Amino acid sequence: MPMLALLSDYTVQNVAIGAVLLGVVSGMLGSFAVLRQQSLLGDTLAHAALPGVCIGFLIAGTRDLGWIMAGALVTSVLAALFVLALTRRTRIKTDAALGTALGLTFAAGVVLLTWIQGQSNASQGGLDTFLFGQAAATLRSDLWIMGGVTLIAVALVLCCWKQFKLVTFDPEFAGASGLPVALLEGVLTAMIALAVVVGLQMVGVVLMTSMVIAPAVAARQWAKRLEGMVVLAMGVGIVAGLSGALISASARNLATGPLIVLAATAIVLLSILFAPGRGVLWEQIRRWHDRGTIGQRQMLSTLYKLAAHHRDPEYPAEAGMLDGLYGVRTQGILRRLEQRGLVEAVEHMPGEGHHWTLTPAGREEAERVLASVSPETP
Amino acid sequence: MGIIQRLVTRHRRSAAHEPLHEPNLALHVEDLTVVYEGKPVLWDIDLNVPPGVMAAIIGPNGAGKSTLLKSVLGLVQPTAGHVCIHGHSPRIQKRRIGYVPQRSTVDWDFPTTVLDVVMMGRYGHLGWMRWPGSDERERALAALDKVQMAHLGDRQISQLSGGQQQRVFLARALVQEADVYFLDEPMAGVDATTERVVVNLLKELRDAGKTLIVVHHDLQTVRDYFDWLAIINVRVIAQGRVPDVYTGEHLRRAYGGRIALLESESFGTPRGVDAPRNDGA
Numbered sequence: 001m002p003m004l005a006l007l008s009d010y011t012v013q014n015v016a017i018g019a020v021l022l023g024v025v026s027g028m029l030g031s032f033a034v035l036r037q038q039s040l041l042g043d044t045l046a047h048a049a050l051p052g053v054c055i056g057f058l059i060a061g062t063r064d065l066g067w068i069m070a071g072a073l074v075t076s077v078l079a080a081l082f083v084l085a086l087t088r089r090t091r092i093k094t095d096a097a098l099g100t101a102l103g104l105t106f107a108a109g110v111v112l113l114t115w116i117q118g119q120s121n122a123s124q125g126g127l128d129t130f131l132f133g134q135a136a137a138t139l140r141s142d143l144w145i146m147g148g149v150t151l152i153a154v155a156l157v158l159c160c161w162k163q164f165k166l167v168t169f170d171p172e173f174a175g176a177s178g179l180p181v182a183l184l185e186g187v188l189t190a191m192i193a194l195a196v197v198v199g200l201q202m203v204g205v206v207l208m209t210s211m212v213i214a215p216a217v218a219a220r221q222w223a224k225r226l227e228g229m230v231v232l233a234m235g236v237g238i239v240a241g242l243s244g245a246l247i248s249a250s251a252r253n254l255a256t257g258p259l260i261v262l263a264a265t266a267i268v269l270l271s272i273l274f275a276p277g278r279g280v281l282w283e284q285i286r287r288w289h290d291r292g293t294i295g296q297r298q299m300l301s302t303l304y305k306l307a308a309h310h311r312d313p314e315y316p317a318e319a320g321m322l323d324g325l326y327g328v329r330t331q332g333i334l335r336r337l338e339q340r341g342l343v344e345a346v347e348h349m350p351g352e353g354h355h356w357t358l359t360p361a362g363r364e365e366a367e368r369v370l371a372s373v374s375p376e377t378p
Numbered sequence: 379m380g381i382i383q384r385l386v387t388r389h390r391r392s393a394a395h396e397p398l399h400e401p402n403l404a405l406h407v408e409d410l411t412v413v414y415e416g417k418p419v420l421w422d423i424d425l426n427v428p429p430g431v432m433a434a435i436i437g438p439n440g441a442g443k444s445t446l447l448k449s450v451l452g453l454v455q456p457t458a459g460h461v462c463i464h465g466h467s468p469r470i471q472k473r474r475i476g477y478v479p480q481r482s483t484v485d486w487d488f489p490t491t492v493l494d495v496v497m498m499g500r501y502g503h504l505g506w507m508r509w510p511g512s513d514e515r516e517r518a519l520a521a522l523d524k525v526q527m528a529h530l531g532d533r534q535i536s537q538l539s540g541g542q543q544q545r546v547f548l549a550r551a552l553v554q555e556a557d558v559y560f561l562d563e564p565m566a567g568v569d570a571t572t573e574r575v576v577v578n579l580l581k582e583l584r585d586a587g588k589t590l591i592v593v594h595h596d597l598q599t600v601r602d603y604f605d606w607l608a609i610i611n612v613r614v615i616a617q618g619r620v621p622d623v624y625t626g627e628h629l630r631r632a633y634g635g636r637i638a639l640l641e642s643e644s645f646g647t648p649r650g651v652d653a654p655r656n657d658g659a
Contacts, residue, residue, distance in 0.1 A: 035488065162501050162510065170484045170498070176451045177502030177554065178472030220489060224534055229489050 015135045015202075015245040015256065017143050022202050022260075023237025025150045027215040028157055029195040030237075031230045032188050034216035035168050040095070041083065041189065042212035044102040046196045046205045048079030050109025053130045053200065054116055063126060065142045069149070069197040072205075076193035079105050084189075109205075133204030133257030135245055146198050153194050156187070157230075164188060165226055202241070203257035214264035215240065221275035240264035295333045297369045299326065300342065303358050304366035313363060316346050316355035337362070401465030404429040404558050404589035405450065410459030412442070412449055419445045421613050423459065427591060429557075432584045433606035434594040434620075438633050441611040443593040444480070447560050451477060463558055472502055476556030478547045478564050486535055486543060493518055493531035495546050499553035514553075521549035525575055541572030548576060559583065561592045565599075577603055600624055 033042055049072035056071025057063065079101045086097035116127060129137065157164065166174045167184045175181045192212060199208045215236035216229070223229035244260030273280050302325065307315040323330045334356060337343040342362035346355050358366060400406040407425035411418065420442040427433050435443050448454040450461050452468050463471040476499075496518040497510050504510060522528045525545035530538075538546065544564060551559055561580075565573050580590050580603075594600065600607060601620055608617040609632045616628040 035485075159507060162498075162504070163506075166498050166501050169488050169490065169495075170479065172448075172453055172479045172483055173477055173498065173550075174501075175453045176472070176475060176477035176479075176560075177499075179502070223489050225491060225494065226489055 009249070011136055011138075012245070012249045014138045014140060014143060015249060016242055018135060018138045018146060018202050019241025019245040019260065020238050021143070021146045021150045022199050022211065023215070023239070023241040024234050025153050025198045025237075026195045026211040027219070027233035027235070027237030028230050029153060029191045030212040030214075030216035031219065031226070031233045032164060032168055033192050033212055034220065035226075036185075036188065038189070038192065039209070039213045040098050041080065042192050042196070043209035044079055044083065044098045044105075045076040045193050046199075046208035046212075047102050047109070048076050048105035049073075049193075049196050049200060049205045049208075050130065051075050051105055051112055052109075053127070053205070054109060054112035057116065057127055065139075065201060066145050068130070069145060069200060072197045072200055073193055075105065076196055077190050080189050080193065106205075129204070130200055131204050131206055132255055133200070133202050133207070135202045135248065135256030135260075138201055142201055146201070149194055149198050153191060153198075156191065160184065160187070168226075202245075203260055207257055207261045210261045211237065211240075211264060214261070214268050218264070218268045218271040221271035221278050236264065236267050240267060292336070295326065295329055296337055296340075299333050299337060300358070300362060300366040300369050301373075303343065303356065304363065304370065307358060307363075314346075314357050316357045319354035319356060322356065398465040399462045400426075402429075403427065403462070404431075404464060405591060406462040407446075407450065408460055408462075410446075410449060410461065411457045412445055412454060413457045414445075418612060420449070420456075420610075423610070423614055425608055425614060425617060427589060427606060427608075429464070429589050430584060430587050431606040432580055432590045432592070432604050433608065434592050434600055434604040435608045435610060436594050436597065436600065436632075437610040437615075441632070443610065444562055446610065447562055447591075447593055451475065451560060473554075474557040476551040476554040476559040478551045478559070478561040480562045480566075481540065481543050481547065486538070488535065490535055491531065492522065492527065492533050492535060492538070492546055495535060496521055496549045496553060499550040502554065517553045518549070521552040522546075524552060524579060525549045526571075539569070541568040544568050544572055545575060548579065552579075556588070558589045558591065561590065563593050563595055566595050597629070 030042070033039060052071035052073065052075030053068050054071070055075070056068035059071065060067035083094070083097045083101050086092050086100065087094050092100075113128060126134065126137065163174070163179055163184050166177075166179065167181055167188070171181050171185070174184070195212055196205070196208050199211050203211055215233040218236045219229045219233035223232050240263040241260050243263045245256055247263075248254045248256040248259045271279070274282070276282055299322070302322070303315075303317055306317050307313050319330075319334075322334070326333060334343060338345070342359055342365050343356050344359055346357050403426050405425065405427040407423055410420055410423040410425075412420040423446065425446075435446065437443050445454055449456045450463075450468065461468055463475060468475065493515070497514050499521075500510055500514040500517065504514070519528060519531060522531055525548055527542060527545055527549065530542065535543070535546065548561075548564065551561070559580075564576050564580075568576070580592070584590055584605075592604070594604070601624060604620055606618070607620045607623040609615040609623060609628050611632045615632045616623045616625075
């Protein structure tokens with residue numbers, strides 16, 4: 001199907017709008033979760049949404065997304081409180097507490113799900129789609145609910161921006177300057193549950209955690225400030241959501257949720273490789289560059305010290321001796337220094353082979369190098 | 379529920395409604411006990427610091443120095459006892475308190491700039507919905523200038539050296555414009571330049587009438603830097619003016635046998651600037 005026809009399709013429109021909402025909310029809230037090192041809490045909260053989905057269905061009696069999201073939100077938050085209570089009141093560490101809560105809630109959710117499916121109720125069809133999401137089943141009315149939740153989350157973050165930022169960066173200082181740290185941290189955690197319920201329909205409980213983590217991790221690679229990171233994470237979430245939704249719409253029978261997650265993860269991989277400053281590739285180039293220039297800097301200081309020792313600024317150092325110091329790298333280093341005009345080859349005495357000496361520019365550069373490595377820098 | 383209840387009562391309570399308790403002291407700690415997992419970290423601490431002094435809190439590792447600061451600031455819930463800052467509970471005195479936590483308590487890879495971090499010192503003074511603006515920016519720049527880091531305002535905090543990190547935290551405390559400053563090991567593991575900047579700035583604040591309460595690790599600089607001293611090791615060993623408190627007897631009681639290592643240097647002539655020092659960080 002051509003792209004334009006695709007976009008005018010009613011179902012595809014719904015899916016695309018849903019994907020944008022999901023990208024906004026998960027990118028924004030995921031940024032705080034990742035920076036607070038609570039990525040795995042997202043996993044537990046997402047799985048804990050499943051029993052809530054079932055309870056919401058039982059209360060509504062039909063597959064009504066409003067009730068289902070409310071149920072999911074409640075059980076997610078309960079799971080968060082359970083984890084908090086375990087880590088605060090017992091000596092169980094966070095990872096064990098998260099694992100316990102995840103297993104407990106997800107098992108309960110699956111039991112409830114199979115029980116409901118065993119009942120002879122026609123409307124229970126497709127409840128298991130909340131495991132991996134079913135974007136194509138998104139209705140206009142579902143979008144209104146998802147949009148409402150997204151709006152609440154955005155409003156909350158805008159209102160409490162500086163408080164959230166300070167509590168995320170330095171909770172101790174936040175407490176000392178009078179912010180209600182426990183309340184703010186509770187709200188930030190509950191908001192991970194908000195992101196989860198927005199993603200129920202599109203991505204499902206099993207993979208939702210990567211929509212919380214991936215956009216934020218990708219954005220972290222590029223951003224220099226929290227403001228930029230949050231906006232960028234929202235952008236990554238939107239791009240991933242849209243591309244996953246459109247790919248699945250143009251090639252039927254491919255699951256949307258996993259495609260969205262794959263798209264987000266692809267962006268993460270690209271960011272980890274190529275982001276300037278933090279990317280792996282960047283890091284490698286810098287290492288190569290350092291290795292190249294460190295040889296040149298060492299050579300300059302060797303020549304400078306030799307000249308100083310012999311009290312001759314144009315002291316010709318024998319190429320063979322430099323070879324002994326720098327091995328096979330010697331020729332390369334000297335050629336690069338020569339290109340930069342810092343050293344020049346001289347004939348010391350006939351028949352004594354090559355000699356190298358510092359040019360005036362080379363002497364200046366050597367002094368700079370020596371000053372920069374001396375221990376006391378002002 | 380408990381949290382919301384506490385929040386509401388916190389906002390209702392104001393300085394005018396509470397009776398003054400020991401208003402002539404910058405810091406008054408009474409019967410403070412903190413028990414953690416059945417073990418006492420602080421036991422029956424009584425501590426008084428008059429206004430306008432630069433006070434050091436020293437003691438061996440695990441003596442409860444940081445816990446003392448945190449329970450004074452309300453970050454740790456004490457098992458018993460109470461605290462007053464200039465006559466009031468610290469809860470309603472937050473705007474008169476400045477705080478420099480240990481550097482290691484935050485993630486320095488956080489995506490933010492130096493200027494941003496310093497401006498965080500104003501958040502407690504801003505209303506809930508107000509965003510920091512040009513006024514906060516100017517104050518932050520002035521504070522950065524005082525710690526000789528004005529040129530680094532736009533730098534990522536991940537690119538700072540240890541000493542620069544410490545100076546950023548100090549600048550952040552400066553913009554809090556407090557009356558009582560609490561500093562947790564501000565000179566641990568920093569370069570000589572930073573230590574000089576920090577000490578000069580603290581003395582400047584003291585001369586302006588502020589009170590400074592510093593958890594300190596370096597016994598050899600106590601007499602050069604401070605005029606008030608509390609030695610603690612779970613309990614208070616001694617407190618008062620430095621010449622009265624900084625004695626071999628008190629230090630031995632706090633540090634036990636470990637003091638023998640330091641004794642020859644500590645009680646000789648006052649230490650020069652370049653003397654080697656133990657790194658207790």
